[in-house]
Amino acid sequence: MSWFLFIILAVFTLGGGLGVVITRNVVHAALFLLVSLVAVAGVYLILFAEFLALVQVLIYGGAIIIVLLFAIMLTRTAEYPYISDNRQWPLAAIAAAGVGVVLGAAFWINGVSQSTPNSPTFSELSNSLFTRWAIPFEVASLVLLVALIGAIIIARAGEDSR
Amino acid sequence: MQWAWLIPVFSFAAVPLIILFGKYLPGKGSPLAILAILGGFALFWVTLFGFLNATPDTEGCQTGEETGALTCSYQRTWFEAGFPGTDNDVDKRVRLTWGIIIDPLAIAMLGLATLVALMVQIYSLGYMRGDARFDWYYAFHALFIASMLTLVLADNFLLLYVAWELVGLCSYLLIGFWFERPEAREAAKKAFIVTRIGDVGLLVGILLLWSQVGSFSMADAFAAAQSGAIDHGVATMAALLLFLGAMGKSAQFPFHVWLPDAMEGPTPVSALIHAATMVAAGVYLVARAFPIFVASGDALLIVAIVGLVTALGAATIALVSTDLKRILAYSTISHLGLMMLSLGALGYTAAIFHLLAHGFSKALLFLGAGSVMHGTDELDIRKMGGLRKVMPITAILFSIGALSLGGIPILAGFWSKDEILIAVNEHLNPVFIVLTLLTALLSALYMARAMFVVFYGRLAESQEHAHESPPTMTITMSLLGVLALFFGFMAFNWPGDYEGIGSFLFYDHPEGFHFTWWLGILSTVLAVAAFAYAYLAYVRKSYPLAGIRGRCSGLLKVVENKYYLDEAYQWGVDRVVLVVSGFVAWLDRAVVNDVGVNGPANLVRHLGVALRLHVTGHVYSYALAMALGLIGLAIFWWIQST
């Protein structure tokens, strides 16, 4: 059963991913991305990471895809639907394959260990997040703040003095 | 006698004084120089009598083990290099000394040098009057004679070399004294460079001896040579190297080319160079280092051959030269060759005797020529004639010199030349004596030619305004004339204490005066015949010279062009030295610099330019590079870890 789910989700994850990097239409790419991200959320589920699955769907599926779509709309150009790869894509493919071989080999040699996935409860997770990981958490909030301020400054229209 | 070192010091001391204060002194400082050399001359006598009275017990004196001759020497340390306290170990240390040697050879040379220098300096008062650099002239002069005197007195090879080089420098300064004239400046340069080439040999020879003996001291070197401590081959090598130096200084073939050109200097300077200083130094060196030459034996033969070739070749050129001073110059070369020949023939005493006799005569001749120049501003003998009428004193004195050098009996030159003939006859192959006699004949012939053409016959029209020289010049010439006349008698064993120059000045064993009658008569006949012939040819004009000229025109041309030696050297300098030098300079710029230096520099820079292309400006290629780096790093890391 979990094998079946895994394969299905893996197909969607990778298929969506491939769609993102292969399709010639940007909007399609964003939708492929959505497919992939949701499938990833599914993967989280079969790993019993329900909270993460939730976060994934909310933030990625909800926020990030929307931002991306907005950006696509705002930066629309005539060739956008037919955007293609740059000239070095064969090299890129080779390099990516190389990285894949390295990573795959590393994981594969690591060996197949049988164990049952389990997951912390929400309260364990949040407890840890706000005690042990409090500092990174606070810093992460500052990161968000910085991104926010930056995005506002940079993207605000009508900045053309000086 | 210990104070003999002051002889050169007087003159050395005069130099800076004249240079610094000459402008403000009466006579522009010339009296200083003359006083200095006068002091030297006086001290020479003191030294001479001191030496005559010296015994092996006198401080610093000893009798040579082999020769039995008395030698006195006095040293002070100059400086030391290397480890202290390891005396005479050539690998540890060298100790250099100031030292003087007083022996008959040195004394004879001292006498010649001081006297001739004194005469020349007094003579120059008149000759150089009014010259813009009068003070410098006397300064150089003083330096010149001081160096020569140091050379003569040096008891070690290093000091000798020091003085040797200074002599070379002074000849450079004096030959080029009128440096505004390109010929003078070129001649000076030539003199310095040519002699300098010989000096390379001298220095190497000195160092070779040092490395064998462990000391620069002549006494040590001679002792080693005589005791056979020096290997025969090394002795020959050293002797030849020393002789190389002597060849340069004494203008032996093929280094003689500088001497005729050296005529570009003021004439009194020529007198000094030719009689007492520069060229005498070479003969003096060979005489001084005679033990080494003797130890070698082979070297002596080379000396003799070089001497003979020089003597004969120069005599032929003198015969056809038309410049009065050049005739004298070639004559000097020829006579120097004779001296060398004599030394090579073991005629040590003869050579020195001839050196002295020739010195006085040649000084006289040059001063005479200077007087002629002073009176006529002319040196080409073809434009002269009959000067006897306007310059009688000069004419007489010049004639004395010419006769003396020509080998007319009872004059100094006759006796000394005769000694040489004897030595050659005794010790060398018969070919040598034949050629030596030929040289003697030629010598008489060219002297006679010069004498007759210039002073006798009809007074040339252009010379009518000529006048006799001032007394400073004529008086000094007269003194030299007296010496040229009577110096030859020094050879005789006079009654009393004086036993002849051969017992005063000797190598190996004292020799009394001896005379080989057939040689004496033969040489007399030859000399007289030459003078007679010249009289007929140049004064009476009764002998058709043109015929001879016509018949030997080819030979004549070669001789007139001085056997094309100058041209050969010029070719060598232009085509070899300058080409090599130009090549090296080009190499340095085009290869070493442009390829060897700029090459790598450009390579690095172009590498930089090429390498920067990897930053394409496209962000995806940055990512690609990172990915490739990632692969490399991961694999590298993995491999390292297992």
Added chain:
Amino acid sequence: MPGLTDNLYLLTPEFALAGLAFLVFIIDLLLPEERKDLLGWLSVAGLLGVVALSLVMLPGKEATLYGGLLAVDGYSLFFKVFFLGLGVFIILSSIDYVKLHLNHPGEFYGLLLFSILGMNLMAQSRELLTAYISLELLSFSLYVMVAYALNNAKSNEGSLKYIIIGAFSSAILLYGISMVYSALGVTRFEGISAALSSITDLRPALWVGLALIMVGLGFKLAAVPFHMWAPDAYEGAPLPVTAYLAIASKAAAFALVLRLLSEAFVPAADRWDQWQIIVATLAALSMLVGNLVALAQRNLKRLMAYSSIGHVGYILAGAVALSTDSLLGANGIIFYLVGYSITSIVVFAALIAFFNATGQEEIPDLAGLADRQPFLAMAIAVSFFSLGGLPIFVGFTMKFYLFTAVANAGYLWLAGLAIFTSLVSLYYYLQVIRQMYIQPALAAPATDAADGPGEHPPAEPESEHTHTPSHHEPSGDYEPLPRPSALLLVVMVLGLVAVVGLGVYPAPLLELVEGASAAILPGG
């Protein structure tokens, strides 16, 4: 976890810094446009306050917070003060520039303060995620600051490239973290080091993961081959930001890398021996590529970018010398960082002054600067000589120290290569000095900057036999530049004093440095 937050007060400086940043944002809202430079002064004052606070509170304190996430020790104190000091100088150098050329000064200073906070945390992190988040705080601020010249296409472009490559390398770094985590189950440095020294059959996933982390950090350091963003970001960014990028962000990255290597890798001596060669390779590549490519640059910022890549190579070479036996390597790196930063501050302060006066930033524009504004020329020349490694400047001493450490670690070839590339670097530094001192000031900007050895102007055919030395008397027709502002002068003078002072007598600094490195390499 009991006692997890007992020592929270040790983070007071960080909280104060964050507070200061918020204060700046708030006051920004209240100030009128023309008084915004007060914000700079406020930041400076605040930073100095935080420095004082740190110096009062922290010396001698040794503590680990949050179960090993953060360390408060001599090392972090040293870097804290160092970063805050850098911040002071950067802000001082930027006040004029910001007033003249940039909008939104309040946010500028606020972001700068946040990024300093990020740097401080980087130096303190003892855990991969904390380090990563701190690093992102720094990076995000920098992304924004690089883009701060909003209507300048180059600024946009630099920022875009920077953020793309930054995010890309973040992903790689994170993947590395995930692999380390999946292999070991820990992300704390001491856990990694314990695992490295104990586990006998370590797994490839760990190796590859660590390699990926090095790639991610390599990006931040701009080590070859992860350096290509740097020239573009440097060139695009406004000058003070370039300075900040070149100096502070690099120093912070090294602070992190140094702690990571020292605490995680070096104690596992056997492993570290194997990995030194990898670091050495990166170092060698960085020196070579950085210095060689710098030869071909015309833009001053770009030149500084490549030169800084070269310097990264040297410092990485120093990392090879890290060992538990000797503090030489760690000392060398920290000393080098300090020296390099101070020297670079002088360079950038001078460049900012020059830019403020002329708006130019190409090398040929500097022609005749020695006549037009001698002090600026002197400042640049001195700091370039220092960067080129010549005495009596700190550059010489720091290089000597660092290379000695490298050689002492058995990597004489690497030290040799470093010395050689220093020579190469001297060439382009001299080219700039040449522009300033030898080229006459021209009315039109000079034409060709790059003729060094090897390029002769074509020979004049008519110059037949004599050579004609040309007399280069300076023509009087140059325009003097206005004096640099007092602020920049102060920065430059202080910097120069430090450059010379540390070059002549670095002992006091090295004592401090030793305290710092002893904290991360207790065995040394």
Added chain:
Amino acid sequence: MTNFDQAVLLLIILVPLAGALLSMFLPRGRSEDAWYFAIFVSAITLVLSVVVFARYDFGAGGYQFVRTYEWLDAPLNIDLSLAMDGIAAPLVLLNGIVLFGAVLISQTIKHRTRDFFVLLLALGSGVYGVFVVQDLFFLFFFYELAVLPMYLLIGVWGSSTDFGSFMRTKEYGAMKLMLFLVAGSVLIWIGILALYVAAGQAGSPTFSIEALGELARAGHFSPAFQNWVFPLFMIGFGVLAGLWPFHTWSPDGHVAAPTGVSMLHAGVLMKLGAFGIIRVGMVLLPEGAAAWMPVLIVLGTVNVIYGAIAALSQRDLKYIIGYSSVSHMGYVLMGIATLHPVGLTGAVLQMFSHGIMTALMFAMVGAIYERSHIRDITVLNGLMKRMGTASFFFAVAGLASLGLPGLSGFVAEFMVFTGAFRTYLPLAVLAVIGAAITAVYILRLLARTFFGEADPRWEHLTDASPVEKTVGAAFALILLFVGVWPAPLTRVINTGVESVLLLF
């Protein structure tokens, strides 16, 4: 030891450095002030140099005026230890003299005068430092300090020359010189690091020359190690000493450099290289030195001959002197390579003698160039008529350089020949021949430029200024003094040479 003795070596380094720093605060624009101040500073250093030389006790020998200042403790252990031995003493004196002369002669610098003297004094300080420090770090520190100002000194105050077939700009000369010297120091640096590491392996990591020397004597440096490290020093320092084929920076640099800089550079700076080979290479790596000396002496001989031959066909006065420096430094290298007490003494004396003579030549060439703006010997002629004093002093220097007895060059060269004669006879002969070639180019130069008819083109030239005359006379007198009585120098040098050669 008096207090003065304890502080004098530090003072001798610090005085010019402090002078340089203080000069920076002189008011800009009044060039005379900077000159006067530099004269003041360099006069003090000259006095210090003379005093320290005079106070050196040659009877006792060894290192004197020893003083150590803590600079950096463990783990690097660098101390500023100062000491002077018999080899350094004459060079310190030389630097004092030449620096003073160079400052005096730089009266003609009117452009950015203050900066010029700042750099010049810094250069002098670096040179002093190299001679008197006993620590490799500081030796290298001062070595680089001496090199550093050269770029600007040549680049800013130099002159570019078009030679028709090629061009030498001052930028080129300065850049080439700088890169060359720094390239040399790359090797030196590597060598120093190698020594440090080797000392560390022997148990006591140190940069102290004294401590390293003890390690060397104790045999802690293996022959293989010495054999590969010594060439680093030999070539590295050799670059500065003009070692063939790394000499080419020298003529080009001199052609471009201003007078005072040429004087200091050819006069003193090139000696740093030879000094480094002795002080570092030979003392610390005796076996390596012994193994490499045949190479060095061959290169030295090539220097002598090659430099002389190349000088023969140069037309630019400064090129001639530049190549002659290459040639003369060849004697120094030969003397070092003989490993013979006399040869080595000769080498050190040659350093001194060449320093003075070449400085004098450059000073006089500078005087001529200042007035005629030309240095082409085929164009200049008859200068003796117009610039008698300058010509005279130039001739004196020229004669010293061709090894005329009575001037210092002879004594030094003679000793080098002597040493070489015992060890490498054929090369010694070649070197003597080189000296003869020197005579050829010097005389050719004198004949072309100074003698001959007065040229109306040069009628406007005035003779040397009082300052130039003073410098010329002083230098010429030194040449004469050393040539006539070298003992004051040699007895000091002997002690230094002895302690070096006892290692072999």
Added chain:
Amino acid sequence: MVPLVYFQLLSAALFIIGLYGVMARRSAVLIIMSIELMLNAVNINLIAAASHREGWGSFVNFDGQIIAIFIITVAAAEVGLAMAIILRMYRNRATVNVDEIDLMKW
């Protein structure tokens, strides 16, 4: 149960797809999307490891999930900021194609 290694391989595959996208795509927006794929690959890896890691170490270690939360946060911020910059770029240059964005190179 699916062994850990398959999740890891899935993550690796997604990672290299993202990697390829970054290197091969022209549009800056698509590059950002590819980076998001890579980050998701990281998260899969982390969460899979965290889920299979019971009993390792001194406490039940679910740090992987925490890290994943942070990553998602940062990723969101990153996308926001990147989009702002892309937008600014578009306004200034009227393009978001990275192969046209090469004012600065070499």
